[in-house]
Amino acid sequence: MSRFTLDARNLICPLPVVRTQEKVEQLRSGDELEVVCTDPGVLHDIPAWCRIHGHEVIEAVEREGELVVRLRVRKLEG
């Protein structure tokens, strides 16, 4: 399991989700990804995207004026 960070600050909906989607494609099941954003919509959108695709949201919080969504990648192996 590895940890990754994605800087999606100053991007607005739906680009933070698009960038998350692109990044997750490169990751393996069990990897953790922290997405840092400024668009308040991500607190709804990235968890929704995770639900749809079966990834786990570890936390989605506002921290020092930025929005941080931490997720664990879940993929069917093989």
Added chain:
Amino acid sequence: MTVRARAVSLISGGLDSMLATKMVLDQGVDVVGINIYTGFCITGHTQAIRFKHKEKPKRNNALWVADQLGVELHILDVVAEYKDIVIHPKHGYGAHLNPCLDCKGLMVRKAREWMERHGFDFVLTGEVLGQRPKSQLKSKLPIVARDSGTEDLLLRPLSAKLLRPTLPERNGWVDRDRLGAISGRSRRGQIALAKAYGFTGYAQPAGGCCFLTDANYSAKLRDFWRYREKKDYELDDIMLLKVGRHLRPRPHFKMIIARDEGENRFLQGYCRRFTHLTSDSHPGPVVLLDGETNDEDVALAARVTARFGKGRDEQEVRVRVTAMDGSARIMSVSPWSSEQIPEDWYL
């Protein structure tokens, strides 16, 4: 064992594509959603930037629809490819700079490409016969099928019974009798169907889903092209056209003035790329100067900046002018009154 057919649905986030997807899902077809991001989509941008409508949920409607229906959704970024559609639409523009027919053709083509890449069987859309003047007339629907390369593999479930049977219907992948016969601009049929499915909280149509159908936005884009002397754009250019008041005091520069705290924060993200002004003595907007400016232009911009801040009724306001290299100076100016700003400066 019966093999279930697999369809790619273009999900915009509106009610029509939600209903069309549900209609096909209910027939046992496996559906994956595709949402196309052109850069001009209204969903998300303005609500995310501006502080107004804070009570409304800031959600991406396409993701919401997919979540409600329990289908996967893939968002495809076609910003680069879309440029050619906006700049040279083969089928021309609608009332403003909206290239609806070309746009629909591109979106359906992207869905077809996804379908072929992943071994799916057909494409479906929420198009309703006669609903939109530019792209959904009976004479236009075949153009979308042809331009997109989907031809017989494009199913419009909401209006299917009014159209020639497509391959998914003829092959029995879907039962034509269980598809819709909705047409026209009235939303009654869709609203009744939504009620029957128990859908609530879906996005209400509010003048389209694309900034290019908006007269003000199109005017700003035309202005942008005229003064850049080039019909082209980058993603940041079209984003900035959605934000703030745009005033063009002189042909060689314009001002982008934030209207609230949300826009202030958004424009701050662009401060390193533009000379920008802020009020140092009073709360006020972040203002970007787009174009080459001299001292006289900056002095004028400072007075206009002061007019839009809380110090507008003061004798003097201190305005900070920051160049792209980060160097800053303070100017003390007397704010202009609203009457001093000519109407025709507003884009």
